[in-house]
Structure formats: C-alpha cells, structure tokens
Amino acid sequence: MANFCEEMKNALQNNNLAAAAKLAKEHLENLDKVPLTIAVTGETGSGKSTFVNALRGLKNSDVETTMEPTEYLHPDYPNVKIWDLPGIGTTNFTADKYLETVAFKKFDFFIIVSDTRFRENDAKLAQKIQNLKKKFYFVRSKIDHNIIDEKRDKKEFNEEETLKLIRDDCIDGLEQLEIKSPKVFLVSGKDRNLFDFDALWKLLEKELPEHKREALLLAVTNISLDVINRKKEALNDKIQLYALASAMGAAVPIPGISITVDLAIIMKFVVECQKSLGLSAESLQSLSEATGVSMEELMAEIKSPLTGVKITTELVIGVLRGCISVGGLMAAEERARLGPIIGTLVPMSLSAFSTYLALRYLLKSLWEETYGTD
Ligand SMILES: Nc1nc2c(ncn2[C@@H]2O[C@H](COP(=O)(O)OP(=O)(O)OP(=O)(O)O)[C@@H](O)[C@H]2O)c(=O)[nH]1
Ligand SMILES: [Mg+2]
The missing domain is CATH 3.40.50.300 (P-loop containing nucleotide triphosphate hydrolases)
Structure with missing residues (x-):
C-alpha cells in the first residue's frame, strides 16, 4: 500500500492521470491479496x-x-x-x-x-x-x-x-x-x-471486496486532494507574480464590463492552471482512454467552462463577464487578503489590481467547479 500511495502521488503530481488510473486498476486486481x-x-x-x-x-x-x-x-x-x-x-x-x-x-x-x-x-x-x-x-x-x-x-x-x-x-x-x-x-x-453467526460471516465475505474498493477510493481521493491542494497553493502564490507582471503589460478594457485587465497575462495563467490541475483537453482525453469513461461523462462531472477545452480570449472574457465588474470580482473574493506585493501595487495600477482579482476569480472558479468548495 505504501508503494501504491507513492506511485499514485507521483502519477498525480506529474498529471499522468492515465498512469494513475492504471495503478488503481492494478491495485483492485490485487484485491484478494x-x-x-x-x-x-x-x-x-x-x-x-x-x-x-x-x-x-x-x-x-x-x-x-x-x-x-x-x-x-x-x-x-x-x-x-x-x-x-x-x-x-x-x-x-x-x-x-x-x-x-x-x-x-x-x-x-x-x-x-x-x-x-x-x-x-x-x-x-x-x-x-x-x-x-x-x-x-x-x-x-x-x-x-x-x-x-x-x-x-x-x-x-x-x-x-x-x-x-x-x-x-x-x-x-x-x-x-x-x-x-x-x-x-x-x-x-x-x-x-x-x-446469526453464519449470516454475519456470509455478509463479511460478500462485503470484503466492496470494503476494499471503498478503502482504495478513499485513499486515492485523499492522495489526489493532497496533491491538488498543493498545486492550488502553488498557483495561488504565482498569482501575485502574474499580476505584478501585468503592471508592465498592456491593459485592455473588457467589452461590456467596466474593468481593464491584462488579457495576455490572464490567458497565460489560465492555460497554466488548466495544465497544472490536469484539466487540459489532452490530460482529460488520456484519462478517458485509461478509464473507459467517455469525454462527455468526464466533462459533465467537471462543470467549469474552462475545463477540457482550448483556452481562447473569448472564453476567458465570457467567464470574466460572469462576474460583471471589479465589484463583482471583489464580492467573488470572499477572503480577500492582499499579498504584500499586490498591497503596494494597488495605488500604482488599477488594472494590475483588477488582473489580480480576475486571476484569483478564475483559479477559484476552475477549482471549485472541479473539486468542490474547500
Ligand atoms: N455463554 C456464553 N459466554 C460467553 C459468550 N461470550 C463470552 N462469554 C463469557 O463471558 C466472559 C467474558 O468474555 P470475553 O470474551 O473475555 O470478553 P471480552 O469482551 O474479551 O472482555 P475484556 O477483554 O475483558 O474486555 C468469559 O467468561 C466468556 O467465557 C457467549 O457468547 N456465551
Ligand atoms: Mg478480551
């Protein structure tokens, strides 16, 4: 089991969902042992x-x-x-x-x-x-x-x-x-x-494999949540750097919303999030192949519009429009704690601040719509 946990962790850390699925399958086959x-x-x-x-x-x-x-x-x-x-x-x-x-x-x-x-x-x-x-x-x-x-x-x-x-x-x-x-x-x-001794014994025999399967599922869920939480933390840490970079970039107004953001930076970040969280079209495709669960079913599980698709400016703008304005972004940011870098940035550049909030919002929505609220 220890070995299995390590290998599973590695597979998940490297976004090799196909390898993770294969490991789980092998593990199930060894169930009797x-x-x-x-x-x-x-x-x-x-x-x-x-x-x-x-x-x-x-x-x-x-x-x-x-x-x-x-x-x-x-x-x-x-x-x-x-x-x-x-x-x-x-x-x-x-x-x-x-x-x-x-x-x-x-x-x-x-x-x-x-x-x-x-x-x-x-x-x-x-x-x-x-x-x-x-x-x-x-x-x-x-x-x-x-x-x-x-x-x-x-x-x-x-x-x-x-x-x-x-x-x-x-x-x-x-x-x-x-x-x-x-x-x-x-x-x-x-x-x-x-x-009832015999009835109890028969029930135990019947439920043993099921118990193991559940134990496996729980182990995998814990390992993945652990890995994904770390990735989320790492992405969160990067947001400040991305926003800082945006202070030097060109801010563009988002049509229909009263905010200007650095779209190029945002695009880059969303692509990185998608890749890092194993939600790109490629990784979902290989997961689908390894597990036999169709892409449609996978996509139905994961509700974020930013999942399993090519990230385009239209798509990102569409998602950002969902939160309407900086006020909306602020509201979406429940625990708005400004990092030291961003804290000093706010008076300098409103667009960098908006970009920062937009990045937080996008990561949050990608995260929550995939893994649920934490
Ligand atoms: N007739 C009868 N006696 C039992 C049964 N189960 C246990 N006993 C008796 O009850 C007493 C306590 O049984 P144990 O099996 O030691 O109980 P335990 O829960 O392990 O006790 P601790 O280890 O002290 O917590 C012993 O004298 C057993 O012989 C039973 O189903 N029928
Ligand atoms: Mg005893």
Missing part, C-alpha cells in the same frame, strides 16, 4: 475475545481480560486480520481518544460487541467510526444465556420470537442513540453454528 483488517471492540467483558476465537474457528478456548490490542490471522483467509481490542470501559477514554489509542486507521471495519442492549459508549464509538467513513456491525453476544433464561422462565417458549424480541430491542435502542438502520447480529461465541 490486500490484507483486510477487522477490529472487534465493545465494553469490557462483553465477549469480544470469545467472539474473535469463534471467528477464527477455535472452540472452547479460555479467554482472559484483554489488556493490549492483539492481532490474529484467520486460519482460512490469511489476508484477513482480526484484532481483539481491550474493552473501551477498561481505558476510561472517550470514544475519540479510544479510537486514536487503538490506531483505528488501520482497520477496514469494526464489529461492536455487547452482551446487553447497546450502551451510549457503543453508539458514540459507532458515530465516530461513521465519521471516519468506515463501516461497523453490531454483535449482540451471549444469546445462549438469553435462550436458557427464557426457556426456564416462560411456559410457552418460542426461540424465533425470543430472538426477534432481542434483535428489535437492540435496534430500537441504537436508533434512540441516533444510529440509523443498525445491522445487529445475534451470536453465541461458544457455538458458531447458532443464531
């Missing part, structure tokens, strides 16, 4: 270690209180790693701190175990996991105990009904704690042939 890491968590004594042993196919094994996160490889699926975590109650940590301490980032998904109704700690943990865009399932353990109790206490015992009552009670409780449509599985860690 990619480790999948499951965390088993929940309150102290809820039956986590017993459940982990059952997942590993071990029977009647003794467990002791878990003090440190412990990793086990699944005997049939060596790429599946199961982590037995200490109970959140043993740590006195908040859900945030707990997740940090157990190094949550390395987990692909979480199983939250409880031997009663789920408690506030469980729900808090689930919410934090959800915020991290990771998945979680609830396991209600020690169902064998409930069945024995019910058999003893009730004259007319019906297992199906008892299980339904427990499941509904757990789901209700979690929904009251603001967890939407929780998935709850009833198990006995002492016998994996009983209750």
Whole structure:
C-alpha cells in the first residue's frame, strides 16, 4: 500500500492521470491479496475475545481480560486480520481518544460487541467510526444465556420470537442513540453454528471486496486532494507574480464590463492552471482512454467552462463577464487578503489590481467547479 500511495502521488503530481488510473486498476486486481483488517471492540467483558476465537474457528478456548490490542490471522483467509481490542470501559477514554489509542486507521471495519442492549459508549464509538467513513456491525453476544433464561422462565417458549424480541430491542435502542438502520447480529461465541453467526460471516465475505474498493477510493481521493491542494497553493502564490507582471503589460478594457485587465497575462495563467490541475483537453482525453469513461461523462462531472477545452480570449472574457465588474470580482473574493506585493501595487495600477482579482476569480472558479468548495 505504501508503494501504491507513492506511485499514485507521483502519477498525480506529474498529471499522468492515465498512469494513475492504471495503478488503481492494478491495485483492485490485487484485491484478494490486500490484507483486510477487522477490529472487534465493545465494553469490557462483553465477549469480544470469545467472539474473535469463534471467528477464527477455535472452540472452547479460555479467554482472559484483554489488556493490549492483539492481532490474529484467520486460519482460512490469511489476508484477513482480526484484532481483539481491550474493552473501551477498561481505558476510561472517550470514544475519540479510544479510537486514536487503538490506531483505528488501520482497520477496514469494526464489529461492536455487547452482551446487553447497546450502551451510549457503543453508539458514540459507532458515530465516530461513521465519521471516519468506515463501516461497523453490531454483535449482540451471549444469546445462549438469553435462550436458557427464557426457556426456564416462560411456559410457552418460542426461540424465533425470543430472538426477534432481542434483535428489535437492540435496534430500537441504537436508533434512540441516533444510529440509523443498525445491522445487529445475534451470536453465541461458544457455538458458531447458532443464531446469526453464519449470516454475519456470509455478509463479511460478500462485503470484503466492496470494503476494499471503498478503502482504495478513499485513499486515492485523499492522495489526489493532497496533491491538488498543493498545486492550488502553488498557483495561488504565482498569482501575485502574474499580476505584478501585468503592471508592465498592456491593459485592455473588457467589452461590456467596466474593468481593464491584462488579457495576455490572464490567458497565460489560465492555460497554466488548466495544465497544472490536469484539466487540459489532452490530460482529460488520456484519462478517458485509461478509464473507459467517455469525454462527455468526464466533462459533465467537471462543470467549469474552462475545463477540457482550448483556452481562447473569448472564453476567458465570457467567464470574466460572469462576474460583471471589479465589484463583482471583489464580492467573488470572499477572503480577500492582499499579498504584500499586490498591497503596494494597488495605488500604482488599477488594472494590475483588477488582473489580480480576475486571476484569483478564475483559479477559484476552475477549482471549485472541479473539486468542490474547500
Ligand atoms: N455463554 C456464553 N459466554 C460467553 C459468550 N461470550 C463470552 N462469554 C463469557 O463471558 C466472559 C467474558 O468474555 P470475553 O470474551 O473475555 O470478553 P471480552 O469482551 O474479551 O472482555 P475484556 O477483554 O475483558 O474486555 C468469559 O467468561 C466468556 O467465557 C457467549 O457468547 N456465551
Ligand atoms: Mg478480551
């Protein structure tokens, strides 16, 4: 994965979107070999270690209180790693701190175990996991105990009904704690042939590749956002220099708007932005070829009129007209912080200032209409 991240970063930094797409495709094909890491968590004594042993196919094994996160490889699926975590109650940590301490980032998904109704700690943990865009399932353990109790206490015992009552009670409780449509599985860690154990295992098997695909997507999104943010920063830094250069260039009035700007400089800058952000016709074409997504579909995704086309003066003027005047440019510039160079430039040259604002506006619109607001 580390290697993949580096290569992906390089490909994106060099605007080689085709190479990036190829890397992602290869990575997906290696999916089966990619480790999948499951965390088993929940309150102290809820039956986590017993459940982990059952997942590993071990029977009647003794467990002791878990003090440190412990990793086990699944005997049939060596790429599946199961982590037995200490109970959140043993740590006195908040859900945030707990997740940090157990190094949550390395987990692909979480199983939250409880031997009663789920408690506030469980729900808090689930919410934090959800915020991290990771998945979680609830396991209600020690169902064998409930069945024995019910058999003893009730004259007319019906297992199906008892299980339904427990499941509904757990789901209700979690929904009251603001967890939407929780998935709850009833198990006995002492016998994996009983209750929902098999259903949970089948679901895990089915969802494993999907989880990985999502993890990959998230990784790529993070890498690209990181790379693109840096590029945006670099472009932002250049704006002052471009505007400074414009102070020596010829300012032309934009027809229909009451501002004069250095169009030659603006053109140069927009072409550079397009290239640097991987939005030129050429880079989009190679992305389309590498991914099999048509140019039309790509263009529909990216809404800026400055994307994937040849930059012409008409086009740039058209976009600038959209903001009507220097006032419009100023309004478009929400966080107008003038750099030191531009600050001194304003009294010297109004057109350089307008050019500066125009450049900021163009970068912003190209940026936001492609990658969303930040
Ligand atoms: N009958 C029955 N007993 C269970 C089940 N799961 C766990 N136990 C028992 O409950 C006790 C606690 O189980 P553990 O698996 O150690 O619980 P844990 O969540 O790992 O506990 P900590 O590591 O201390 O947080 C043990 O005595 C287990 O034998 C179950 O499904 N059925
Ligand atoms: Mg334990």
